[in-house]
Amino acid sequence: MFPALIHLALALLLAAFPAAFPAVAAEPPTAAPFVVSGDFAPAGPGVARGAVVWLHGSYDSATETPPALPDWLLHLPRLGYDLWLFNRRRGEDPLAGSGERLLEGLAGLRRAGYRRVVVAGFSRGAFIGLAALARPDLADAVAAVSPAAHGTRTERRAQALADFQERMKHAAGGRLALVLLRDDPWDPDPAARVAAAVASRPAQAAGLLLIDRPDAPAGHMGSFDAPFDARFGTCIAAFLDGVADAGACRDR
Secondary structure, eight states: OHHHHHHHHHHHHHHHOGGGSOOOOOOOOOOTTOEEOTTSOOOOTTTSSEEEEEEOOOOOTTTOOOOOOOGGGGHHHHHTEEEEEOOOOTTSOOHHHHHHHHHHHHHHHHHHTOSOEEEEEETHHHHHHGGGGGOTTTOSEEEEESOOOSOSOGGGHHHHHHHHHHHHHTOOSSEEEEEEOTTOTTOSOHHHHHHHHHHTOTTOGGGEEEEEOOSSSOSTTGGGSHHHIIIIIHHHHHHHHTSSOGGGGTTO
C-alpha cells in the first residue's frame, strides 16, 4: 500500500511542478552501425531537436582513433541535436556498401522517433553521405564538405566526377549544403560539380546551400580551420536545421 501511495504522490508532484523535475536524458536507441558521440550527452528522440550523423574522412584505422570533430559541426548539438557517429574502418569502407549501411542506420533513427535527421560528412565521409540524398524520408538535410573518394591522380578524375554526378542524379529532395574549397587536390572539377549540384534541384533552389571556393580558407582540410567555423559554422547549422534559407551564408 505504501509504495503505491508514494508513486501516486510523486506523480502528483510532477504534474503540479514539472519545472522542478527536469527531464533525465533517456538511454539512446539502437541505430547500428552508428554510435552516440561521447562528447555530448544524448537527450533521446523524445527530447532532442533532432539527430545529426557525422561521417569522418579516411584515416589509418589500424593505428589511429577517428579524427577530431570539426568546430562547425558542434553548432548542431549545441542547438539540441543528438550527435551520432558513423565510424568506418579503412579497407572496410566501400562506397556502395557504406552508403547502404548509412541508410540502415538512418532508418533506425527514424524508427526511434527523431523528428529531424541531418547527415554531415567530410571527404570520403561526405561522398558516402551523398547517398542520403536519394532518401529524403530518412534524412532532412545533408552537408557534404570537400567530398572525395577517388584519390588525386589525374587518370581518376573522370571517374570521380562521374560518380559525383550519378549521386546528384539520384537526389530526390531534402536540403544539401555543399562545400568546395580552393586548391583542393581531391576535387576533380569544382565547376562541373557545382553544375551537377544545381541541376539536381532546379525547382528547389532554396534547398541548396553552396559554398563554392571562397577566398579563404583553402585546401582539402580547410574546413577544420578556425576561420571556416567563424565564417560559415553558424549559417551552415541554421540551414541544416531548417530555420534559414540558402542565403544564410551569403556575403560571408
